[in-house]
Structures are given as C-alpha cells and as structure tokens.
Amino acid sequence: MLATPVIERCVPMLAPDSLQRWHQALARAMAACHGAQFAETLIDALASLVPVESVMINLERIGGAPRLLYERGIPAENRELLLQRYFSRGYLLDPFCLAVDQGLPEGFYSLGEIAPDDFFDSQYYKTYYLGAGSVEDCYFMLELDAGQRISISLYNGLSARPFQAEQLQLLRSLAPVILELGRQHWRETGNAEQAQGADFEQQLREAFMSFGEGLLTARELEVCHLLLRGHSAKSSARLLEISSETVRMHRKNLYTKLQIGSQAELFSLFIAWLGGETERAQPVVAHAPAPLPRANGDSPRRSA
Known part of the structure; x- marks a missing residue:
C-alpha cells in the first residue's frame, strides 16, 4: 500500500464565509x-x-x-x-x-x-x-x-x-x-514610466559606492557598505571571504577614521552625507555628494 504523502506546507483552511468574502473581493x-x-x-x-x-x-x-x-x-x-x-x-x-x-x-x-x-x-x-x-x-x-x-x-x-x-x-x-x-x-x-531622472539616479548610486573614498581603504569601504546594509561581521566575512576578526578590525579602523563609535552613527553620517548636509561635504554638481576628505593624507589601498 502506498504511503499517504505528507504536505509540508499546508495552507490554512478558510471558513466558508471567509472564502466567500475573498471570492467576492477578488471578482471586484x-x-x-x-x-x-x-x-x-x-x-x-x-x-x-x-x-x-x-x-x-x-x-x-x-x-x-x-x-x-x-x-x-x-x-x-x-x-x-x-x-x-x-x-x-x-x-x-x-x-x-x-x-x-x-x-x-x-x-x-x-x-x-x-x-x-x-x-x-x-x-x-x-x-x-x-x-x-x-x-x-x-x-x-x-x-x-x-x-x-x-x-x-x-x-x-x-x-x-x-x-x-x-x-x-x-x-x-x-x-x-x-x-x-x-x-x-x-x-x-x-x-x-521610463527612466525619468536616470542620470541623477546613476549619480546617486555612484555616490553610495564612493562614500568614504579618499579616507578609507578599499577593504574598509567594502566592510562599510555591508555594515550599512545590515550584515553582521560573520555575514560580511563570508561575502568577502575573510575572517570575522579581520572584519572587526576593519570596522574598528573605519570607525576611527570617520570619528564615530557605532553603527547608528555610521548610518547617520552616511544619510547626512548623501543628502549633502554634513559640514565636511563640499558643494556638489547635479546633486551628487562630494567624497569625504582625506585624513592625514591617507590614500586608498587594498588590505586583506
């Protein structure tokens, strides 16, 4: 005798009056x-x-x-x-x-x-x-x-x-x-609805990717972007193929360079900078934020 198949995802059964309301609303x-x-x-x-x-x-x-x-x-x-x-x-x-x-x-x-x-x-x-x-x-x-x-x-x-x-x-x-x-x-x-303002949107996305350029190393920028998007040290490490401890080191370094102490401050700085509202932001062209200034003459470099 064949075994009765098990349905792993059972949809909740609707009462007749609920089903009727759904069908009436769907028809409308x-x-x-x-x-x-x-x-x-x-x-x-x-x-x-x-x-x-x-x-x-x-x-x-x-x-x-x-x-x-x-x-x-x-x-x-x-x-x-x-x-x-x-x-x-x-x-x-x-x-x-x-x-x-x-x-x-x-x-x-x-x-x-x-x-x-x-x-x-x-x-x-x-x-x-x-x-x-x-x-x-x-x-x-x-x-x-x-x-x-x-x-x-x-x-x-x-x-x-x-x-x-x-x-x-x-x-x-x-x-x-x-x-x-x-x-x-x-x-x-x-x-x-074709691409009204496509040039501005492209500038906005490029601005996001350039947040911290000239101040953070290339790897610190990658960690920064992942932190802003809600990734943990473990998740960032998996995506970047480095250790969690290395991610934490880069996080500590970028916090120091940006003169902040938390993910909340990083988010606030990013949103303000993106809107061109920080004191450190320079006048912008076509609404694209200017990059953050260099700190002590540091230049971007690839790190592990």
Missing part, C-alpha cells in the same frame, strides 16, 4: 483591472483575508530608484520619512531593492527571507521600519520585463501583531493569481 478586483480603482480593490481583496495596516505599490527598476504607484494607510506623521526621504535616498540600503537589483525572481517574500542577518538590529531598520510605524512587511513581486518589477508591499505596524506564519502561508498561496492579475493591469506601466 478582476472587474477593475485596467481601471483607476484596481489597486484599491486588489488590496481590499487581500485585506479580506489578513490584517494589513498600510500598503505601498512601487515600480522597481534594476539600477534605478523605485517609483511609487499607490499607497494607503501610511500615518501622516510618517509620510515625510517614507514618501520623501525613502524615495530620494533611503531605498539605496533597503534589502528588497538590493535583492531586486541582484535579480530576485518574481514571487512572494517576507522581509525575513530577504534581509541580511543583522538587519533587524540595524539603524536602517530602526529608522525606516520601526521609525515609520512598521515592524514587518511582505511582498508580492511580479516581473514586467527584464529590468522592471512591480512590488506590492504589505506592512503591519506597531499597533498590530507581526504577520503570523499561517498568514504568510496563505498570502504565498495566493501569489499565482495576484501576480497574473497584477501583470494584466500593470503590463504597460514600465513603458509609461
């Missing part, structure tokens, strides 16, 4: 496809199954800044942080944007599946997640073409519980229909 979203109310009705359908406090739908472009297409539920006190600072420069350290740049396949993802190992202890998480009223988020990500994606980000904030495992499983099971429905609606969006 399908009817609104290509219309102005599509995003609203699609999120209503998802919210009929799981609690969702706030939502952002973005056009994600490999090598470019995300473009906000739709949002709701963002508290008034957090709008400046999310809708101005995040989209002007904060996205450069966002683990989801970085994963998109690295070729993340379309699908459904929780933040914990994407973020580096120390991300939830990082100053970036405290600023752009906790500081904006969110403790956790998850994403539907659909591919429009080779260089552009649509992300549907669902957030639960400080006034709600984080997404439960069963809720994430349920959302993941909906991915095929959500992605295809979204593709039908947004398939022309990538063409309509």
Whole structure:
C-alpha cells in the first residue's frame, strides 16, 4: 500500500464565509483591472483575508530608484520619512531593492527571507521600519520585463501583531493569481514610466559606492557598505571571504577614521552625507555628494 504523502506546507483552511468574502473581493478586483480603482480593490481583496495596516505599490527598476504607484494607510506623521526621504535616498540600503537589483525572481517574500542577518538590529531598520510605524512587511513581486518589477508591499505596524506564519502561508498561496492579475493591469506601466531622472539616479548610486573614498581603504569601504546594509561581521566575512576578526578590525579602523563609535552613527553620517548636509561635504554638481576628505593624507589601498 502506498504511503499517504505528507504536505509540508499546508495552507490554512478558510471558513466558508471567509472564502466567500475573498471570492467576492477578488471578482471586484478582476472587474477593475485596467481601471483607476484596481489597486484599491486588489488590496481590499487581500485585506479580506489578513490584517494589513498600510500598503505601498512601487515600480522597481534594476539600477534605478523605485517609483511609487499607490499607497494607503501610511500615518501622516510618517509620510515625510517614507514618501520623501525613502524615495530620494533611503531605498539605496533597503534589502528588497538590493535583492531586486541582484535579480530576485518574481514571487512572494517576507522581509525575513530577504534581509541580511543583522538587519533587524540595524539603524536602517530602526529608522525606516520601526521609525515609520512598521515592524514587518511582505511582498508580492511580479516581473514586467527584464529590468522592471512591480512590488506590492504589505506592512503591519506597531499597533498590530507581526504577520503570523499561517498568514504568510496563505498570502504565498495566493501569489499565482495576484501576480497574473497584477501583470494584466500593470503590463504597460514600465513603458509609461521610463527612466525619468536616470542620470541623477546613476549619480546617486555612484555616490553610495564612493562614500568614504579618499579616507578609507578599499577593504574598509567594502566592510562599510555591508555594515550599512545590515550584515553582521560573520555575514560580511563570508561575502568577502575573510575572517570575522579581520572584519572587526576593519570596522574598528573605519570607525576611527570617520570619528564615530557605532553603527547608528555610521548610518547617520552616511544619510547626512548623501543628502549633502554634513559640514565636511563640499558643494556638489547635479546633486551628487562630494567624497569625504582625506585624513592625514591617507590614500586608498587594498588590505586583506
């Protein structure tokens, strides 16, 4: 007799009334496809199954800044942080944007599946997640073409519980229909939103990579970038193929050169420098920050 197969990922069973609400809401979203109310009705359908406090739908472009297409539920006190600072420069350290740049396949993802190992202890998480009223988020990500994606980000904030495992499983099971429905609606969006400000965005990314040039060694720069993105010494060591102790040595050296004492200070210095706000920053051309000055005539050099 054949053994009964074990299903490792069981989707929670919905009560008949919940299933009916979902089907009714999904039907409304399908009817609104290509219309102005599509995003609203699609999120209503998802919210009929799981609690969702706030939502952002973005056009994600490999090598470019995300473009906000739709949002709701963002508290008034957090709008400046999310809708101005995040989209002007904060996205450069966002683990989801970085994963998109690295070729993340379309699908459904929780933040914990994407973020580096120390991300939830990082100053970036405290600023752009906790500081904006969110403790956790998850994403539907659909591919429009080779260089552009649509992300549907669902957030639960400080006034709600984080997404439960069963809720994430349920959302993941909906991915095929959500992605295809979204593709039908947004398939022309990538063409309509082509690279406005592409030159500035390229300058911004180049500025990120040059943060600390002329002051830090090449290896210290690599460690600095990984620390800003939320990697631990162990994770950085694995990526750079050096020991954790060597990473800690470089971290200590770069902190000394930048005259800071913590990852929080490093993050604050980077964000201020990127915005051209530090006293040490020189006048810039086309909004690209100037490099930090050399310290005691030091020049970049490769170290182990």
